[in-house]
Amino acid sequence: MGVNVGSAGVPVTFNENGDAPGHYDIYQYQVKxxxxxxxxxxxxxxxxxxxNIRTMQWPSGSRQVPVSICSLPCKPGERKKIVKGIPCCWHCELCDGYQYQVDKYNCKVCHxxxxxxENxxxxxxxPIVKLEWYSPWAVAPVFFAIIGIIATLFVVVTFIRYNDTPIVKALGRELSYxxxxxxFLCYAITFLMIxxxxxxxxxxxxxFLGLGMSISYAALLTKTNRIYRIFEQGKKSVSAPRFISPASQLMIxxxxxxxxxxGVCIWFIADPPHSYIDYDDxxxxxxxxxxxxxxxxxSDLSLICLLGYSMLLMVTCTVYAIKTRGVPETFNEAKPIGFTMYTTCIVWLAFIPIFFGTAQSAEKVSTAPLNAFTPCRKDKNCV
Structure with missing residues (x-):
């Protein structure tokens, strides 16, 4: 097959689309x-x-090729945000916050x-953290707890030593113990919390979190109830009221x-205890x-429910303390109990709103002292 030759002596060819191949010279308007x-x-x-890049001229007579403002390569951690209407032009946008770069064009939030x-x-x-024993936030409570335990044990030893004396008997040995x-349990719970x-x-x-207070308030309630019933019965007859013996007091x-x-047993059955990692706090x-x-x-609500029964005992004991405020001066046990319950009520009334207010505060996350915690070791099944 022959080859077609044009008038200029150049072979005539066509591309796959049936078009003649073009040949163009490219010019640039230059200042010489x-x-x-x-x-x-x-x-x-x-x-x-x-x-021929070396023969080209750019503004201000520069021979250096300018960099396109819409085609700069993005740094690691930056995605390409395509300019609307210009597919070959983009802006680099940082994957900020908890996002990471998935590909050139997308960011995604981490799990x-x-x-x-870093990039x-x-x-x-x-990192997983927990309160450590050497933290200042743990040392201070442990210090006061140890002092309280020593003082409590000192009183117990004193009571045991003088167990049969009239003073100890008059105080009610059984309920005192x-x-x-x-x-003691109220102080000891400090170690479990850390x-x-x-x-x-x-x-x-x-x-044990609510048990210590329940035991304390139950004993105080039984004492104040006994005092109240004794003096109320004395206004009616000379016979002693029922259930005032030491054995009856212990049973109550x-x-x-x-x-x-x-209540704790029901809680165990309904929701078995376990530890977890709080990532939101x-x-x-x-x-x-x-x-x-x-x-x-x-949870915060579960904690209040756990202590709710203790608060009920405390309020009931306070009511009886108010009723027994008029007992004779020689019966000096009722007044200290009443004073104790009044101050305890004030402390609880201040504690509840402060506790819930702190738990719900938006500033809790930003102001929490992280230096009180240290990373938890992997071999401790923290994750």
Whole structure:
């Protein structure tokens, strides 16, 4: 087959679309010798673009190729945001907050227990922290708890030594020992609250957190009720009221305490205790400060419900303390009990709104002292 030749002696060819291939010269309007202006050939098109960059001129007479403002490569952790209507032009947008770069054009939020790495190109585990024994937030309560335990044991030893003396008998030895047991548990719970949460620790917290106060208030309630019934009965007859013997007093006290234990048992069945990691409490705006806190599954509402029975005993005891405020001066046990219950009510009335206000405050996350915690070791089943 022959080849067709044009009038200029050049072979005539066609591309796959049936079009004749083009050949173009590319010109640029340039300034020469600071005065002469003319078009100069800077390249050609013959199936592909060929430019002679060294012969091209740019504004201000520069020979350096300018950088396109819409085609700069994005840094790690930045996504390309395409300019509307210009597919080849984009802006670099940082993946901020808890986002990381998925691909060139998209960012994605890390999983709830993760935070982005330094350049936001991936995610890593949020550090797990817990209260340590050497933290100032733990040393101070432990110090006062130890002092309280020593003082309580000193009183117990004193009572045992003088167990058969008239003064100890007049105080009601049996209920006094019950009351001292409750006070001891109130101090001892400090160590359970600082210990590393696990199933055993969380279980003991549920049992003993409200038990100490229930024992104390049950003993005080039984005492004040006994005093009230004795003087009320004395106004009517000379016979002694029922259930004022030491054995009866212990039975009444233990019946009050058993209600607290029954409630805890029901709680155990309905919601078995366990520890968990709270990632929301310390999830700050700055991912670098985010922490997961190892906790027991006792919510603020559950804590108030756990202590609610103790508060009921306390209020009832206060009512009886008010009723017995007019007893003779020689019966000096009622007045200190009344004074104790009045001050306790004031403390509780201040504690409840402060506790819930702190728990619901939006500033809790930003102001929590993270230096009171240290990372929890992996071998302690923290995650």
């Amino acid at each position: 010798d600071n005065s002469t202006r003319a078009y100069s050939v800077i390249g050609e098109w013959a199936n592909k673009l060929n430019l 709830f227990d993760m935070r982005p790495n 936001h190109t991936g995610c890593r585990q949020i 019950v009351l001292l047991t409750g006070i 210990a590393e949460p696990d199933v055993a620790i969380c279980s003991m917290r549920r049992i 006290t233990f019946s009050f305490i058993s209600v607290q234990l029954l 310390q999830k700050t705006a700055n991912p670098k400060l985010a922490r997961g806190i190892l906790k027991c599954d006792i």
